[in-house]
Amino acid sequence: xxxxxxxxxxxxxxxxxxxxxxxxxxxxxxxxxxxxxxxxxxxxxxxxxxxxxxxxxxxxxxxxxxxxxxxxxxxxxxxxxxxxxxxxxxxxxxxxxxxxx
Amino acid sequence: xxxxxxxxxxxxxxxxxxxxxxxxxxxxxxxxxxxxxxxxxxxxxxxxxxxxxxxxxxxxxxxxxxxxxxxxxxxxxxxxxxxxxxxxxxxxxxxxxxxxxxxxxxxxxxxxxxxxxxxxxxxxxxxxxxxxxxxxxxxxxxxxxxxxxxxxxxxxxxxxxxxxxxxxxxxxxxxxxxxxxxxxxxxxxxxxxxxxxxxxxxxxxxxxxxxxxxxxxxx
Numbered sequence: 001x002x003x004x005x006x007x008x009x010x011x012x013x014x015x016x017x018x019x020x021x022x023x024x025x026x027x028x029x030x031x032x033x034x035x036x037x038x039x040x041x042x043x044x045x046x047x048x049x050x051x052x053x054x055x056x057x058x059x060x061x062x063x064x065x066x067x068x069x070x071x072x073x074x075x076x077x078x079x080x081x082x083x084x085x086x087x088x089x090x091x092x093x094x095x096x097x098x099x100x101x
Numbered sequence: 102x103x104x105x106x107x108x109x110x111x112x113x114x115x116x117x118x119x120x121x122x123x124x125x126x127x128x129x130x131x132x133x134x135x136x137x138x139x140x141x142x143x144x145x146x147x148x149x150x151x152x153x154x155x156x157x158x159x160x161x162x163x164x165x166x167x168x169x170x171x172x173x174x175x176x177x178x179x180x181x182x183x184x185x186x187x188x189x190x191x192x193x194x195x196x197x198x199x200x201x202x203x204x205x206x207x208x209x210x211x212x213x214x215x216x217x218x219x220x221x222x223x224x225x226x227x228x229x230x231x232x233x234x235x236x237x238x239x240x241x242x243x244x245x246x247x248x249x250x251x252x253x254x255x256x257x258x259x260x261x262x263x264x265x266x267x268x269x270x271x272x273x274x275x276x277x278x279x280x281x282x283x284x285x286x287x288x289x290x291x292x293x294x295x296x297x298x299x300x301x302x303x304x305x306x307x308x309x310x311x312x313x314x315x316x317x318x319x320x
Contacts, residue, residue: 003104006215008144011111013207015118015137021200022122025193030127030173034134037165038118041141044153052148057264060257063153064265067160068276072283074165078172079290085176086293 008049015042029081033074040070106147114140131169135162152258 019039023032044063051059117137124130138161145154265273 001104003107004215006211007107007111008148009211009215010208011107011114011144013204013211015114015141016207017200017204018115018118018122020203021196022118024196024199025122028127030169031121031130034121034130034169037161038121038134038137041138041161044157045141045144048145048148048150048153052150057260060150060153060261061264061269063150064156064261065272065276067153067156068280071160071165072279074168075283075287076290078168079287082172082176082291 005049005053009046012042012045012049015039015045029084033077033081037070037074040066103147106143110140110143110147113137114144127173128170131166131173134169135166138162138166149257152261 016039019035019037019042022035022038026032026035044066047059047063047066049059051057051062114137117133117135117140120133121130121137124133138157142154142157142162145151145157
């Protein structure tokens, strides 16, 4: 069989759907965060696939910036989780109603 | 050969993602996330994105997941979570339905797009993209023959560097600013509140929300 970009796109869709499912199923905020990372990675894979397919470097540039934003997002998110868990142990996502979200 | 690599790496990525969702212990979840990220890095290599594959391993597997593990150890939440109880009635069926819906819609969209591109339109769109934007290509065209023969060892990194520091240099500087702000914000957020510097009252664990509002109002 020939390897076309469709294969990569379907794989990225599967990874994205798995990440979304995990985000909705799990209640540990850390694991929910990791699922967000997985979804970002799936989107990165589509960026690289399209960049390779269209012979355009813009796809890889986009992935570079997504990586930077993901790193910043993880740093801030983990700091928030640490700050919350210091105040109340064993917090799950359902307990975090103090912010009236 | 490329197809074999794709199949193996794709299967590993899916197994890693399933492990991320399924493992009870957060440490095991983080490790299977590493598996998934490595597999995606291999897929990047398979598509001639060598620089991104390296960055993927260094930044994601090397820094982000290690940061996750640090936080897991720091907070001591590395005990197994009880997955047998379903806290919200109907959460899992609905989540599975939504996940299947996302997958079905994406695959449908891809198949429609692939049908359009199967008649040799891909090269046409590529030329269109070149002529319309011309941004990324102008930098790569400066490399001249370097790009066309495609046999040199590190073409990808050189092209990426040239484009990043010419057309996207402003965005690049803004990301530097973003990272600086993120570091400062992380230090502020994770600082241990002590003495009069703690503005929030210590909320007793697992209590109802009404008590908390009263405490907040009292303070």
